[in-house]
Amino acid sequence: MGGGSWSTDAYDARSLAKAAAGKSTFDHSDAIRSGQKAAAVHDLLNPRILAGDKSPHAGQVMRECMVSDEHPNPTPIAVLLDVTGSNYQAAVTVHSKLPNLQGALQRKGYVDDPQILVGAIGDAFSDTVPLQIGQFESDNRLDEQIEAMYLEGNGGGQVHETYEIGAYFMARHTYLEPLERDGKKGYLFFIGDEMPYESIHTGDFGYARHTIESLTGDKLDEPISTEAIFAELKEKYEVFFLFQKQGAYTEDRILPAWKKLLGERALVLDDPNAVAETIALTLAVLEGGLTLDDGLDDLKDAGMDDGAVRAAGKALAVVGSGRAAVATTSGELPGIDNGDSGAERL
Numbered sequence: 052m053g054g055g056s057w058s059t060d061a062y063d064a065r066s067l068a069k070a071a072a073g074k075s076t077f078d079h080s081d082a083i084r085s086g087q088k089a090a091a092v093h094d095l096l097n098p099r100i101l102a103g104d105k106s107p108h109a110g111q112v113m114r115e116c117m118v119s120d121e122h123p124n125p126t127p128i129a130v131l132l133d134v135t136g137s138n139y140q141a142a143v144t145v146h147s148k149l150p151n152l153q154g155a156l157q158r159k160g161y162v163d164d165p166q167i168l169v170g171a172i173g174d175a176f177s178d179t180v181p182l183q184i185g186q187f188e189s190d191n192r193l194d195e196q197i198e199a200m201y202l203e204g205n206g207g208g209q210v211h212e213t214y215e216i217g218a219y220f221m222a223r224h225t226y227l228e229p230l231e232r233d234g235k236k237g238y239l240f241f242i243g244d245e246m247p248y249e250s251i252h253t254g255d256f257g258y259a260r261h262t263i264e265s266l267t268g269d270k271l272d273e274p275i276s277t278e279a280i281f282a283e284l285k286e287k288y289e290v291f292f293l294f295q296k297q298g299a300y301t302e303d304r305i306l307p308a309w310k311k312l313l314g315e316r317a318l319v320l321d322d323p324n325a326v327a328e329t330i331a332l333t334l335a336v337l338e339g340g341l342t343l344d345d346g347l348d349d350l351k352d353a354g355m356d357d358g359a360v361r362a363a364g365k366a367l368a369v370v371g372s373g374r375a376a377v378a379t380t381s382g383e384l385p386g387i388d389n390g391d392s393g394a395e396r397l
Contacts, residue, residue: 053115053116053117053119053122053125053166053186053187053188053189054119054121054122054189054190055121055189055190055191055192056189056190057149057153057157057189057190057191057193058190058191059150059153059154061191061194062149062150062191062194063150065191065194076143076146076197076198077142077143077198077200077202078198079093079198079199079200079201080200080201080202083201090179090180090201090203091179091180091201092180092182092183092201093183093199093200093201094199095185095186095195095196095199096170096171096183096184096185096196096199096200096201097183097184098112098182098183098184098220098224098266098267099112099266099267099268100112101113102115107226108226112224112267112268113224113225113226114168114184114185114186114187114224114225114226115186115187115225115226115228116166116168116187116225116226116227116228116229116237117187117226117228118228118229118232122163122164122166122189123163123164124163124164124229125163125164125165125166125187125189125228125229126162126163126164126165126166126229126235126237126238126334126338127166127168127187127225127227127229127230127237127238127288128162128165128166128167128168128237128238128240128330128334129167129168129169129170129187129221129225129237129238129239129240129288130145130167130168130169130170130239130240130242130326130330131169131170131171131172131214131217131221131239131240131241131242132145132169132170132171132172132200132242132243133171133172133173133212133214133241133242133243133244133245133295134171134172134173134183134200134201134202134203134204135172135173135174135178135203135204135205135206135212135243135245136204136205136206136244136298136299138242138243138244138295138298139202139203139204140323141242141243141295141323141326142171142197142200142202143202144323144324144326145169145197145242145326145327146194146197146198148324148326148327148328149193149194149197149327151327151328151331151353151354151355151356152327152328152330152331153165153167154353154354155331155350155353155354155355156331156334158353159335159339159349159353160339161331161334161335161338161339162334162338162339164189165189166187166188166189167187167188167189167193168184168185168186168187168188168225169185169193169196169197169200170182170183170184170185170217170220171183171200171201171202172212172213172214172216172217172241172243173203173205173206173212173213174205174206174211174212174213175213175216175259175260175261175262175266176213176259176260177205177206177260178203178205178206178260178261179203179205179260180201180203181213181216181260181261181266182213182216182217182220182261182266183200183201184217184220184224185197185199206245210245210246210300210304210305211245211246211247211248212243212245212246212247213247213248214241214243214245214246214247215247215248215250215251215277215280215281216251216263216266217241218247218277218280218281218284219251219263219267219275219280220266220267221239221284221287221288222280222283222284222286222287223267223269223283224267225237225287227287230287236287236288236289237287237288237289238288238289238291238330238333238334238337239284239288239289239290239291240291240292240293240329240330240333241290241291241292241293242292242293242295242320242326243292243293243294243295243298244294244295244296244297244298244299244300244305245298245299245300245305246305246308246309247277247308247309247312248277249276249277250274250275250276250277251263251271251274251275251276251277251280252271252274253270253271253272253273253274254270254271277312278311278312281312281313289316289337290313290316291313291316291317291318291333292309292312292313292316292317292318293318293320293326293329293366294306294309294317294318294319294320295320295323296319296320296321296323297323302319306319318366318367319366320362320366321362321365321366322358322359322362324356324358324359324362325358325359325360325362325363325366327355327359328350328355328356328359328360328362328363329362329363329366329367331350331353331355331363332346332347332350332360332363332364332367333367335349335350336367343364343367343368346364347360347361347363347364350363
């Protein structure tokens, strides 16, 4: 995986062809909702899919961001969407913004070789499909994986979703060759409006529909705390949570749990349409070496929507319980360490 390059023309042609055929973007989800298919994860996003014969992890559950002659300096970027309840709309938004995100990254050169993985999170206690994980892709296969999402729109209604299981998968079932080779971490963005549960259970009680074993094949001897799995995750990724303010719950109810895990990287996103801009702005500062203000100007110059760019700037500049501005011209938030990569701290 990870070969080729992403094309706006290919994206537009695919979207137009679907519209001409009377199909919506999310064919798999539509087929399930209409009763044409049983509710199940699509093969492209099945977390238990094994690496192929040509992979160094052949026969293992593994998603890989690999160095190649075509992409000698890849940057792993993962986006995990909460697709329960009101947040399933985020998947639609991210797909519609792909030209903006990919276009900005390519035209502005914030990262040399972006490889993007998309996934979806639900609730393992109640949902039919609580975990969907794609591959790291550089080309338009990324579009296909987003379109293959099942937008279940369910959730358990208890202010929690199993984000911690998504964190577990990304911590233990992804291989980042840039990290192994150069010590360069990837980027991981959770997008949602609820809290993770406090631990990952072993599967020894009966009211959960899914367990780590059923979703990944792993057997746990004892529960893992969410705090511990996020600490493990942060050894591989610079991790952010984007709180969707338009969701079902309030910021003061949800953000404290995420701030405990991520500190000032638990951000509030006022406008759900600013997801792509927020990711691009983060990379502009951390990888592109820009100040926050310069990053905002750069994204506008790249053709991104002014309102969404402003919302992204607000998300990254106004953090903390006191809503104090910590970055307006310097673009700094504490806690980034990319070794000798030359990236500035956000």
